[in-house]
Amino acid sequence: EIVLTQSPGTLSLSPGERATLSCRASQSVSSSYLAWYQQKPGQAPRLLIYGASSRATGIPDRFSGSGSGTDFTLTISRLEPEDFAVYYCQQYGSSPAWTFGQGTKVEIK
Amino acid sequence: QVQLQESGPGLVKPSETLSLTCAVSGYSISSGYYWGWIRQPPGKGLEWIGSIYHSGSTYYNPSLKSRVTISVDTSKNQFSLKLSSVTAADTAVYYCARLLLRLDYWGQGTLVTVSS
Numbered sequence: 656e657i658v659l660t661q662s663p664g665t666l667s668l669s670p671g672e673r674a675t676l677s678c679r680a681s682q683s684v685s686s687s688y689l690a691w692y693q694q695k696p697g698q699a700p701r702l703l704i705y706g707a708s709s710r711a712t713g714i715p716d717r718f719s720g721s722g723s724g725t726d727f728t729l730t731i732s733r734l735e736p737e738d739f740a741v742y743y744c745q746q747y748g749s750s751p752a753w754t755f756g757q758g759t760k761v762e763i764k
Numbered sequence: 765q766v767q768l769q770e771s772g773p774g775l776v777k778p779s780e781t782l783s784l785t786c787a788v789s790g791y792s793i794s795s796g797y798y799w800g801w802i803r804q805p806p807g808k809g810l811e812w813i814g815s816i817y818h819s820g821s822t823y824y825n826p827s828l829k830s831r832v833t834i835s836v837d838t839s840k841n842q843f844s845l846k847l848s849s850v851t852a853a854d855t856a857v858y859y860c861a862r863l864l865l866r867l868d869y870w871g872q873g874t875l876v877t878v879s880s
Contacts (some may be wrong), residue, residue, distance in 0.1 A: 656826075690866040699809065699859055699870040711868070743810055747865045751798070751823055755810040 657682050659744050659756035667764040674731040676759045678744035683724045688747040691720055691729045694758075695740045703742075704729060733760075739763050766790040767872035768860050776854075776878050782847040786860030787840075794818050794838045798863040801834065801845045803810060803856040804873075815863055816843055850878045870872075 658681040668674055678689070686707035692700035702711040704720035706725055717732040731738055744756040772784035788800070793799055800815030814824035816834045824832045828847070837841040847854060855878045862869040 688807075688865050692867075699873050700867070701870075702866055702868050705866040745810075745866065751815070752825070753802075753812040753815070753867070754799070754861060755812070757809045 656717045656752070657684060657746055657748055657754060659746060659754060661742075661744060661756035661759045663759060664757075665760045665762060667762050668734055669764045670734050670736055674729075674734055674738070674761055676729040676731075676742055676761075678722075678727040678729070678756050680725045680727070680746060684727075686723050689720075689722070689727050690745045690747075692743045692745065693738075693740050694743065700743060723755050733759070736763075766862060766869040768862065768869055770858060770871045770874040771861050772874060772876070774875060774877060776850055776876060777880050778851055778878055779849055782845070782850050782854065782876055782878075784845045784858055784860075784874065784876070785842055786844070788862075789840045789841070791862070792838075793836060793841050793843065798823075799836065799843045800861055800863050800867075802859045802861055802867070802870075803854075804859070805853075805856040813845065813847075813858075848874075852878050854878050 662677045689707040694700040698715045708720045719730045741758045741760045743758050752763040767789045769787045771805040776782045798815040801813040809822045814834045818823050831848045833846040857873040859878045
């Protein structure tokens with residue numbers, strides 16, 4: 656079973672700053688199988704990025720994903736007030752199975 | 765537009781069976797994709813519970829496999845979750861979702877509390 660570890664646990668930033676979130680896998684993951692989600696309080700997660708770097712429909716271009724193998728990154732180029740939330744990475748594994756990282760909270764500094 | 769809506773009791777007694785249904789609109793379950801359940805205990809992260817393929821094949825999280833059953837009713841375009849022998853640790857918001865390599869559509873979630 657592949658384990659996803661996200662860091663940092665909490666990121667304290669100001670609006671307008673750049674956010675860099677990390678997702679590290681315990682084994683190599685196909686880029687096609689890596690996705691990122693945003694979750695705000697009281698809401699379901701929303702798909703942001705799939706295939707490691709493709710933005711989902713309607714996602715602003717300030718969100719970008721990159722990485723390969725065991726190291727993946729979600730970058731928010733300039734934080735907007737609505738971007739303060741919890742972010743999860745997710746991988747699809749053979750079996751099939753779906754696993755999530757533990758999440759990174761982006762909070763207002 | 766694909767929409768998913770969870771329904772079921774919000775309170776379940778310990779040792780009983782949790783039962784939820786997810787009604788899908790805007791897409792026919794029998795046309796493809798996996799359909800699954802994810803849960804989130806209060807203040808914690810996301811856990812995949814299990815999924816059912818449009819053909820009826822099921823796949824479960826090994827940590828829950830002995831207690832989980834997912835089924836599909838294509839005539840009603842809905843799928844269901846049963847989780848047996850629940851304890852307080854099963855208290856969570858339960859989401860249904862459409863899955864392939866990623867989860868692109870989610871229900872709004874329903875809180876299920878396990879308490880006597």
